[in-house]
Amino acid sequence: MKKYLVFLALVFVAHLSVQAQHGLVGKPASAFTLEDQFDKKITVKFPASLPTILLFSDRNTTSAKQADQWGSELVSEYGKDIRVVVIAVTGKGAKLVKNKVQNGFKNSDSILFDWDNEVSRQYGFVENACMVVYVNKAGTVEAVENGAYSDAKYNKLTEKLDEAEEN
Numbered sequence: 450m451k452k453y454l455v456f457l458a459l460v461f462v463a464h465l466s467v468q469a470q471h472g473l474v475g476k477p478a479s480a481f482t483l484e485d486q487f488d489k490k491i492t493v494k495f496p497a498s499l500p501t502i503l504l505f506s507d508r509n510t511t512s513a514k515q516a517d518q519w520g521s522e523l524v525s526e527y528g529k530d531i532r533v534v535v536i537a538v539t540g541k542g543a544k545l546v547k548n549k550v551q552n553g554f555k556n557s558d559s560i561l562f563d564w565d566n567e568v569s570r571q572y573g574f575v576e577n578a579c580m581v582v583y584v585n586k587a588g589t590v591e592a593v594e595n596g597a598y599s600d601a602k603y604n605k606l607t608e609k610l611d612e613a614e615e616n
Contacts, residue, residue: 473573473593478503478584481568483536483561491561495588499532500610503582505563505574507538516579518598526607530614535560538569538576581606585613 478501482492495501502523506516520533537560563569574580578596583606585591591609594602 473582473590476590478582478588478590479568479571481571483563483568485559485561486555486557487559489559491559493534493561495584496586497532497584497588498586499530500586500613501532501534501584503534503536503572503580503584505536505538505569505572505580505582507540507569507574507576509577512577512579515597516581519579519581519594519603522598522603523607527610531610536563536568537561538563538566538574540564540566583609 478495480492480494482490484490493501493503502520504516504520506512516535520535523531524533535558539562566574569580572580572582573593575595581592581594582590583592591613592606594606596602
């Protein structure tokens with residue numbers, strides 16, 4: 450009986466989590482300011498001149514690989530027609546070794562660090578899986594996808610992106 454109740458609780462929490470993320474769809478995206486690996490403060494505001502992809506990933510290796518594949522596929526297809534903002538969800542513990550963490554990304558394009566997990570919480574990020582948020586030029590969240598890249602998820606997200614480009 451206990452296992453059954455634990456299972457139901459997990460299903461309920463997962464359901465709420467997915468609802469919270471998809472609850473973003475149709476709502477205005479929140480602006481935020483984070484530092485990149487060079488300690489430069491970057492502000493991400495909406496509306497924007499290009500559609501924006503917010504790509505969240507935590508320090509979990511699986512999450513990082515998922516985000517890398519999502520980013521590679523999106524940049525490969527859309528290139529300069531989109532703005533990709535990579536957000537590393539590091540958490541407060543990693544802040545203790547901030548310089549070491551940042552140095553690991555010195556040869557990368559700009560990566561924003563969410564040291565206090567404020568922005569990731571705001572967008573409904575769930576640990577151990579990447580999250581892709583598509584925000585249109587007007588600043589409205591159009592789509593949210595979580596976890597590993599798949600053709601089905603990619604097509605669902607890019608369908609919204611393509612619709613916006615046509616209008």
